[in-house]
Amino acid sequence: MTDSHQPAPPRPTSRDVARAAGVSQATVSLVLGGKWPGRVSEATAQRVRECAAELGYRPNLAARSLRLGRTRTALLVVPALTNEFFARVYTGAAAVAAEHDFGVVLYPSPDGTGPARDPFASARAALDGVIASSMASDALSALHGAELPLVMLDSDPAGTDAAAHVNLDIADGMRQVTDHLLGLGHRRFVHLASAVDTWTFAVRAQALREAVGAVPDAEMRTVRAPLNVRAGREATEQALAVAGERPTAIVCDDDILAAGACKAARRLGLRVPDDLSVTGFDDLALATAVEPELTTVQLPAEQVGERGMAALLAVLEGRPAEPGGLPVRLVVRGSTGPPAARA
Amino acid sequence: MTDSHQPAPPRPTSRDVARAAGVSQATVSLVLGGKWPGRVSEATAQRVRECAAELGYRPNLAARSLRLGRTRTALLVVPALTNEFFARVYTGAAAVAAEHDFGVVLYPSPDGTGPARDPFASARAALDGVIASSMASDALSALHGAELPLVMLDSDPAGTDAAAHVNLDIADGMRQVTDHLLGLGHRRFVHLASAVDTWTFAVRAQALREAVGAVPDAEMRTVRAPLNVRAGREATEQALAVAGERPTAIVCDDDILAAGACKAARRLGLRVPDDLSVTGFDDLALATAVEPELTTVQLPAEQVGERGMAALLAVLEGRPAEPGGLPVRLVVRGSTGPPAARA
DNA sequence: GCCTCGAAGTTATACGTAAAACCTCGGGTG
DNA sequence: CACCCGAGGTTTTACGTATAACTTCGAGGC
Known part of the structure; x- marks a missing residue:
C-alpha cells in the first residue's frame, strides 16, 4: 500500500511513436512490421526504431490479434503437468514458441480435480492451433469440432486426422x-x-x-x-x-x-x-x-515439445512438417544384471 | 490432407447474434455482459441468449481485451515446471483462474536452456498481473519496472513490495x-x-x-x-x-x-x-x-497456487487478500527411527 | 514538354466488443 | 395540457493495429 494507484502511465501506442518520430502511424507499423523493405527510407526507419525504443513501445497484442485474426498462441493438451515427462514437453514447446513470438497455453486435462469446464470455452476463440498428447484422451473429444490445426504427440499416425504427428521410436x-x-x-x-x-x-x-x-x-x-x-x-x-x-x-x-x-x-x-x-x-x-x-x-521429452511446436508452426505457414520419429536410447544402470544361476 | 482448406466458416460475431435475434449489436453485448439488469426486457434477453447459444457464439477475446484494456491473464513465474512442487502450484493456480475466466501463462525462468529472452517482451502488454515464486529470482529482476500487480509466493513478507504474499508455514x-x-x-x-x-x-x-x-x-x-x-x-x-x-x-x-x-x-x-x-x-x-x-x-502445493491466484484476483478488484500462512504437516515414514544404542 | 513511374510516404478502413450518449414512447404529475 | 421520466432499446464511438488504397514529387523517356 505504498502508492497504490498512480495515474498509471498509459502504455505508448504506435501513434505515440509516430508523433515522436514525426511520421504517420502507418509508417510506424510498416517499419516495425519489417515487411516491404522498399516502402520506407532507411533514414526514416532508423528514426522510427529509435523513437520506439526510447518510448519503450510494445505493440498491443490484443489489437494485433484483432486485426490479424491470429493470436500467435498454441494450446498444449497434456494429461498432467505433475508428470515430469509432460512438464519437459511443455518446456521444449515453449522454448521453440518463444523463438517465434508464440505463446503456449496449457490445458492439463482434469484428473478428477476441478470442474468439468470446457477447456475451449474461452480459449478456442484465441488459439491458432493445438498440440495434443494422445494420453489426454478425455480432452481430445472436446477438440472435435474445433476447426484448428492439430499436431498429435505420440499417437497412432494412421488413427487421427491430425495435420502432423510427432512420435518417439x-x-x-x-x-x-x-x-x-x-x-x-x-x-x-x-x-x-x-x-x-x-x-x-x-x-x-x-x-x-x-x-x-x-x-x-x-x-x-x-x-x-x-x-x-x-x-x-x-x-x-x-x-x-x-x-x-x-x-x-x-x-x-x-x-x-x-x-x-x-x-x-x-x-x-x-x-x-x-x-x-x-x-x-x-x-x-x-x-x-x-x-x-x-x-x-x-x-x-523436450524434443517432443520442440518438434511438436515446430510442426504446428510449419502447418500454420503451409509448409510440410519435418517427418520421422525421435530416437530413444537404452540407459543401463544397476537394476538389471544376469539372472541368478538356475536353481 | 483430407480437405485441408475449407472456406473456414467464420466464427459468429455479436453482430451475427444481433441479426438473428432482431436486435442491435449493443443489445447483445448488454445481455451477454450480464450487467444493467434493467436495461433489457427479460423476453428480449431470453431471445438473445437463445440465438447466441444456437449460433455457438463465443466473444472474441482479442476484441474484448482491446476494448477493456484488461486481458484476464496472469503470469506465473516459477523456476522450473519439472520441479513437481511448481507443477502443482501451477495446477492450483490454473484451477482457480479457470473459475473466474482467467488464463494463466507460465514463465519458467531459464535454467541455462533457451535464449535469455525478456519474458515480458511480448507478454507484458497482455497481462493483468503476476504471481511469482521467490525461487525464480532471476526473472524477478525483469519484473522490476513492470507496473503490474504482483503476488509473491513463499517470499519474505517484509522484503518485497508485492501487493500480497502467500506463504507456507x-x-x-x-x-x-x-x-x-x-x-x-x-x-x-x-x-x-x-x-x-x-x-x-x-x-x-x-x-x-x-x-x-x-x-x-x-x-x-x-x-x-x-x-x-x-x-x-x-x-x-x-x-x-x-x-x-x-x-x-x-x-x-x-x-x-x-x-x-x-x-x-x-x-x-x-x-x-x-x-x-x-x-x-x-x-x-x-x-x-x-x-x-x-x-x-x-x-x-496446489493450495499455494490457489491462494496465489485468489490473492491476485482480490488485488485486481481492490479487495484485501486473505491473510495467513498455509499449514504444513509432518508425515512420518520409514526413513526415521530411534538412533542406534550408543556405541 | 508531357506522360509515366517508382520511391516514400499518408489517409482511411476494418477487425469485434463495451459502453457512453442518445432516441422514443407511453404513462403519471402538477 | 405541458412536462418529465423511466423502460427499453439504438446509434455511435473508441480501443490499437495492419494494410489497402491513395497522394505527392522528382527523375527519366520520347
Whole structure:
C-alpha cells in the first residue's frame, strides 16, 4: 500500500511513436512490421526504431490479434503437468514458441480435480492451433469440432486426422530393452504394463511381444497397473506370487511402475538385480533416485515439445512438417544384471 | 490432407447474434455482459441468449481485451515446471483462474536452456498481473519496472513490495521435524541445506537452528548442495566422512536431497533408519518411491497456487487478500527411527 | 514538354466488443 | 395540457493495429 494507484502511465501506442518520430502511424507499423523493405527510407526507419525504443513501445497484442485474426498462441493438451515427462514437453514447446513470438497455453486435462469446464470455452476463440498428447484422451473429444490445426504427440499416425504427428521410436526402445535382457540370459519375463490404453503403451506391448516371441524358449506374462508406485508394487507382488518358475526380469511401461516393482521385490526378500532385474521407461528423475538406479529408456521429452511446436508452426505457414520419429536410447544402470544361476 | 482448406466458416460475431435475434449489436453485448439488469426486457434477453447459444457464439477475446484494456491473464513465474512442487502450484493456480475466466501463462525462468529472452517482451502488454515464486529470482529482476500487480509466493513478507504474499508455514514444518527427531532421541544432526539462497530455505535453516539450539546437548553441522540427487549424495558422503562422533540424523531441505542422502548412506554401508535417520521436505512423489519411504513435510502445493491466484484476483478488484500462512504437516515414514544404542 | 513511374510516404478502413450518449414512447404529475 | 421520466432499446464511438488504397514529387523517356 505504498502508492497504490498512480495515474498509471498509459502504455505508448504506435501513434505515440509516430508523433515522436514525426511520421504517420502507418509508417510506424510498416517499419516495425519489417515487411516491404522498399516502402520506407532507411533514414526514416532508423528514426522510427529509435523513437520506439526510447518510448519503450510494445505493440498491443490484443489489437494485433484483432486485426490479424491470429493470436500467435498454441494450446498444449497434456494429461498432467505433475508428470515430469509432460512438464519437459511443455518446456521444449515453449522454448521453440518463444523463438517465434508464440505463446503456449496449457490445458492439463482434469484428473478428477476441478470442474468439468470446457477447456475451449474461452480459449478456442484465441488459439491458432493445438498440440495434443494422445494420453489426454478425455480432452481430445472436446477438440472435435474445433476447426484448428492439430499436431498429435505420440499417437497412432494412421488413427487421427491430425495435420502432423510427432512420435518417439517407442518400439525401438522396447527392442533395446529386450535385447539387453535377452543378452544377459533372461528368458522368463513379466510385462508390467500401464492400465491406460493409449497408443504409446500399445506399441510397447506389441514390440515386447514380438521380441520375446522370436526367442524359442522365452516366455512372458503381462500384468496391468495404473501409473503410480503403489499400484506397480501391488501388481508386481501379485505377479511374483503366481505358482511356477519365478520370472527373472520385469519390464515396466514406465519408471514409476518400475519403482513400484523394486519395492515389491524388496518386500518379498528378493534382491535387485541379483534375484530380479527391473527395467523402466522414460528416464525420469526418479530413475536415478531409487536404489539401485533404474535401467531405463531415455526419451527426449523436450524434443517432443520442440518438434511438436515446430510442426504446428510449419502447418500454420503451409509448409510440410519435418517427418520421422525421435530416437530413444537404452540407459543401463544397476537394476538389471544376469539372472541368478538356475536353481 | 483430407480437405485441408475449407472456406473456414467464420466464427459468429455479436453482430451475427444481433441479426438473428432482431436486435442491435449493443443489445447483445448488454445481455451477454450480464450487467444493467434493467436495461433489457427479460423476453428480449431470453431471445438473445437463445440465438447466441444456437449460433455457438463465443466473444472474441482479442476484441474484448482491446476494448477493456484488461486481458484476464496472469503470469506465473516459477523456476522450473519439472520441479513437481511448481507443477502443482501451477495446477492450483490454473484451477482457480479457470473459475473466474482467467488464463494463466507460465514463465519458467531459464535454467541455462533457451535464449535469455525478456519474458515480458511480448507478454507484458497482455497481462493483468503476476504471481511469482521467490525461487525464480532471476526473472524477478525483469519484473522490476513492470507496473503490474504482483503476488509473491513463499517470499519474505517484509522484503518485497508485492501487493500480497502467500506463504507456507515452513518454520513450523521444520519445528515438527526437529521435535520428531529429538523425541526419538537424536542429538547429533546434519542439516543438508539447499545451495540456493532464497527465503524459504533461510527460514528452514533458522527454525532448525533455533530448535536444536534450545536443547543443551544437541549439536548440528550444516552442508550445502544444489537441488539434485547426486549433489545430495556427495555432500552427505563428505559430511559423514568427517572425523568425530557420527551424526545420527540428517535433516534435508528437500526430498531430492534426502534421496541423495539415503544413497550416500547405503554406499557407506549404513542402514536407514537404523544407523542414520533421514528427513525430507515437500513430500514429492519421490518420497514414497524410494526405500525406505521418506519421513518428510507435506506441503499443500496446489493450495499455494490457489491462494496465489485468489490473492491476485482480490488485488485486481481492490479487495484485501486473505491473510495467513498455509499449514504444513509432518508425515512420518520409514526413513526415521530411534538412533542406534550408543556405541 | 508531357506522360509515366517508382520511391516514400499518408489517409482511411476494418477487425469485434463495451459502453457512453442518445432516441422514443407511453404513462403519471402538477 | 405541458412536462418529465423511466423502460427499453439504438446509434455511435473508441480501443490499437495492419494494410489497402491513395497522394505527392522528382527523375527519366520520347
